[in-house]
Amino acid sequence: MKLSELLNHVRVIQVVGNAELKEIEDITHNSNSVKKNSLFFAIEGFKTDGHKYIPDAINNGAAAVVLSNVNAVPDELFTHSNCVKIVVEDTRKSLAEFSNIFYGRPSEKLTLIGITGTKGKTTTAFFVKNVFETAGFKSGLIGTIANYIGSKEIKTMLTTPQSNEINSLLSQMIAEGCSHCVMEVSSHALHLHRVDKLSFNYGIFTNITSDHMDYHKTFDHYLNSKKILFDMLPSDGYAIVNTDDPNIGELLKDCKAKKVTYGLSSNSDFKIKDIEYTLEGTSFSIEYNRKVYKLETKLVGHFNAFNASAAFITGVLSGLDIEKVIYGIKTTPQVPGRFEVISKNNKKVIIDYSHTADSLKQALIAIHHIVKDERPIYTVFGCGGDRDRTKRPVMGKIASEMSKKVYVTSDNPRTEDPNKIIEQILSGIKQNNYCAIENREEAIRTAIFDSEDNAVILIAGKGHENYQEINGVRKHFSDKEIATKYLEEWAK
Numbered sequence: 001m002k003l004s005e006l007l008n009h010v011r012v013i014q015v016v017g018n019a020e021l022k023e024i025e026d027i028t029h030n031s032n033s034v035k036k037n038s039l040f041f042a043i044e045g046f047k048t049d050g051h052k053y054i055p056d057a058i059n060n061g062a063a064a065v066v067l068s069n070v071n072a073v074p075d076e077l078f079t080h081s082n083c084v085k086i087v088v089e090d091t092r093k094s095l096a097e098f099s100n101i102f103y104g105r106p107s108e109k110l111t112l113i114g115i116t117g118t119k120g121k122t123t124t125a126f127f128v129k130n131v132f133e134t135a136g137f138k139s140g141l142i143g144t145i146a147n148y149i150g151s152k153e154i155k156t157m158l159t160t161p162q163s164n165e166i167n168s169l170l171s172q173m174i175a176e177g178c179s180h181c182v183m184e185v186s187s188h189a190l191h192l193h194r195v196d197k198l199s200f201n202y203g204i205f206t207n208i209t210s211d212h213m214d215y216h217k218t219f220d221h222y223l224n225s226k227k228i229l230f231d232m233l234p235s236d237g238y239a240i241v242n243t244d245d246p247n248i249g250e251l252l253k254d255c256k257a258k259k260v261t262y263g264l265s266s267n268s269d270f271k272i273k274d275i276e277y278t279l280e281g282t283s284f285s286i287e288y289n290r291k292v293y294k295l296e297t298k299l300v301g302h303f304n305a306f307n308a309s310a311a312f313i314t315g316v317l318s319g320l321d322i323e324k325v326i327y328g329i330k331t332t333p334q335v336p337g338r339f340e341v342i343s344k345n346n347k348k349v350i351i352d353y354s355h356t357a358d359s360l361k362q363a364l365i366a367i368h369h370i371v372k373d374e375r376p377i378y379t380v381f382g383c384g385g386d387r388d389r390t391k392r393p394v395m396g397k398i399a400s401e402m403s404k405k406v407y408v409t410s411d412n413p414r415t416e417d418p419n420k421i422i423e424q425i426l427s428g429i430k431q432n433n434y435c436a437i438e439n440r441e442e443a444i445r446t447a448i449f450d451s452e453d454n455a456v457i458l459i460a461g462k463g464h465e466n467y468q469e470i471n472g473v474r475k476h477f478s479d480k481e482i483a484t485k486y487l488e489e490w491a492k
Helices: 003-007 050-059 075-081 091-102 121-134 163-175 187-191 219-232 248-252 302-317 322-330 357-371 391-401 418-426 440-450 479-491
Strands: 014-016 026-028 038-041 064-067 084-087 111-116 139-142 147-149 152-154 180-184 202-205 238-242 258-263 270-278 281-288 291-297 340-344 347-352 377-381 405-408 434-436 456-460 467-470 473-476
Touching (some): 003 091, 038 050, 050 064, 091 163, 111 121, 187 219, 202 219, 202 302, 258 302, 270 357, 281 302, 291 322, 302 357, 347 357, 347 479, 357 377, 357 391, 377 440, 405 418, 405 440, 418 434, 456 479
Parallel strands (some): 064 084, 139 180, 238 258, 258 270, 347 456, 377 405
Antiparallel strands (some): 139 147, 147 152, 270 281, 340 347
16 A cells, blocks of 8 residues: 555654655564564553664664654654654554554454453353354454454464554455454553554443553543443444443443343343353353243353353344354353363363452352362462552452362462562461462462362463463463373372
């Protein structure tokens, strides 16, 4: 695309250089990925400032650079290198605006479903994708575990990527025949303008509890960041929200879309009833328009009735055959690391991504409901470094009170001392039913070998992650692989 053509559709403060002669072949915010004819965006990040890397981008062949700090680099460098300088007010907002145009407004060419909430985004996204694909619509997914174009998996590092990557993915989905895309939309992404200019047809709200306080600082800021998705919805779109959450009034106060509710509450449009679950799966009913629909899923837990219900509603509102929607929910595969049960003999290990106080509590409530005091419950968990520290003692208290024994260990300590994190967790434990083992593999092994033959062991915090990050270095580590290994050894 000609740079001049791109500039005709976006807002800028100043352009220095001849945009008519420049052809743009890709958009990036990473100077290392700049090549000839790239458009580079200098973004002020939390750890570094992209303006520092403008000379590198120019040296790597950037056709133009978009920046907000006009004094970051002398104009002579642009002139000497025949690189166009584009000044904007906010490079994050502009990255979304430019990317939307460059990739041909891809979100307008498919049905886009955004899912936000503290818990349940990933599982709900898997349910929704399977519902549409069961009904015959090739679908994409952008989320925490991976991105998918149909069945093709694309690795990811962020729940919601940067706006240029999102638009590129959507463009690829369209090129490969996708008619629908379901996207997990994080509070960070909403607040940092990664989903600006996207045309969402549906917004799903699962729930909200305290999380990411290291970033948001206050619950109101966190809620208002989630709210952005519903403010974006058009009047002919749908806001599908969990009416059991007390925050939906604030969340929807500026929403123009049609509002549809689900939950246990009697005034829900789609009322969830008769939830039952074992270690083999979950069954429940949905009452809608005076009809009752019975649903089941292989995914375990009270919360999965809610996740599946949001997907059911999306399918129904899309005009899909209800029996196909029900079958789509029934056939949704196990989501990696989301209350994933592995067994050996009579011993059960549950791998779960629960890394907040409320998600840990809900996982343990689910296990107590299933075992009904007939099996001892053990918990292995830690807390991530460089993240919200206030939840650490709270999680220690919850795990201790709801488990026979707790093995407090390392999670992803990142740049923090793992033993300091463990100390903060232990400060919330008031009874002598814990063991601190910093090495996560050893903690898992000990829990498996020291527990009773019929024990249920929750390994919480990392879920699907296949790495452990220590001092900025990621090394391969999978809770599921480690648990499977030691269950096999224990059973010999």
